Structures are given as C-alpha cells and as structure tokens.
Amino acid sequence: MGEPLLSRPLAAAPPRRVPAHEAERAFEQLFLAEYARVTRVAERVLGDWAAAEDVAQECFLALHRRHPDGIGHAAAWLHVGAVHAALNRVRTERRRLRREAGVGAGAAAEDPAAQVVRAETRREVRAALSRLPARRAAVLALRYSGLSYQEVADALGIGVNQVGTRLRRAEAALLQEVRRNAGTSPS
Numbered sequence: 538m539g540e541p542l543l544s545r546p547l548a549a550a551p552p553r554r555v556p557a558h559e560a561e562r563a564f565e566q567l568f569l570a571e572y573a574r575v576t577r578v579a580e581r582v583l584g585d586w587a588a589a590e591d592v593a594q595e596c597f598l599a600l601h602r603r604h605p606d607g608i609g610h611a612a613a614w615l616h617v618g619a620v621h622a623a624l625n626r627v628r629t630e631r632r633r634l635r636r637e638a639g640v641g642a643g644a645a646a647e648d649p650a651a652q653v654v655r656a657e658t659r660r661e662v663r664a665a666l667s668r669l670p671a672r673r674a675a676v677l678a679l680r681y682s683g684l685s686y687q688e689v690a691d692a693l694g695i696g697v698n699q700v701g702t703r704l705r706r707a708e709a710a711l712l713q714e715v716r717r718n719a720g721t722s723p724s
Contacts, residue, residue, distance in 0.1 A: 563607050571612050575619045578682040582623035584659055592622045613692040620675045627667040665714035673707035680704055
C-alpha cells in the first residue's frame with residue numbers, strides 16, 4: 538500500500554474568508570448588542586457620557602479594522618479596549634491639566650458644596666484609578682460598569698473564580714492610592 542496518512546506532511550488549510558455581507562451583518566449585530574455596554578464601561582472610567590461614546594466608537598472602529606472578519610471573543614475585546622482607551626484619555630487629560638498648571642480646571646463656583654465635594658471625590662478616584670496597573674484598573678472598571686463576574690473573566694482572559702480575588706485586591710490598591718494622595722495612611 539501507500540504511505541500512511543500521518544507520515545505525509547499536512548497541507549495548511551486556506552483561511553476561511555467570510556463573505557463581506559455576512560461580516561457586515563455580524564458586525565452590525567455586535568454593535569447593536571454591545572454598544573451601550575461598551576459605552577457604560579468607558580463612562581465608568583471617564584465620568585463623561587459624550588467622551589465615553591467617543592471611546593466606544595474608537596473601540597468598534599479598531600475592532601473592525603484589526604479583525605474585519607470578526608473574532609470569537611469580540612465582546613470581551615471591546616470591553617477591555619474600552620477600559621484601556623478610557624484610561625488613556627484620563628491620563629492624557631491629567632497630563633494636559635498638569636501642563637496648563639491646573640488653571641481654570643476647578644468646578645463652577647455656583648455649585649452647592651455637596652456637589653463640589655462629590656465631584657472632587659470622583660476626580661480623585663479617577664486619578665487614582667489611572668495610576669493603578671492596567672489589569673487592576675480594568676477589573677474595577679469592568680465590574681463596576683455592570684458586567685458579571687463571568688463577563689469580567691472573559692474580558693480579562695482569567696477564570697471566573699479569580700475575579701473576586703482580583704477585584705478585592707484592586708479595590709484595596711485603589712483605596713490605598715486614594716489615601717496616599719489624600720495624605721492619610723491606609724488602615
């Protein structure tokens with residue numbers, strides 16, 4: 538007989554091209570299903586819905602450019618991308634404010650005291666979040682944007698049983714970072 542099948546070199550299967558209309562339809566369905574969630578993830582980090590929408594659009598555009606035929610883990614890719622893009626915006630804004638020496642960056646004088654305190658607290662938390670390592674910031678942003686433990690695990694590529702531990706560690710690191718910059722020592 539001839540040569541056994543396993544001893545012959547295997548020919549690489551050509552990559553399967555998805556017809557353009559199918560890829561477009563799948564992308565549109567993904568967009569409709571995930572846009573609001575991706576925007577909420579970014580808004581949680583940024584605190585600004587309009588900026589979050591910009592980040593979401595950038596993430597969908599990046600996904601479409603990098604993976605025009607789609608990828609199996611597109612939703613997770615988008616969620617993590619939204620966190621990273623939003624954190625980059627926070628860091629960019631912080632650098633811009635530092636360059637401008639902080640002049641005119643305060644809240645309006647007519648706001649009630651409670652709103653000023655709340656806005657300052659949010660700013661401090663966002664600044665502390667931007668100083669955390671990306672994986673810690675990501676787990677916080679994803680979970681507090683309403684994603685389930687399973688969705689957070691999928692987005693970060695970890696086991697669902699690791700989410701709680703990582704979340705607690707990230708919360709502790711965030712609290713320590715906020716306290717460190719507030720001038721108090723962590724308890």
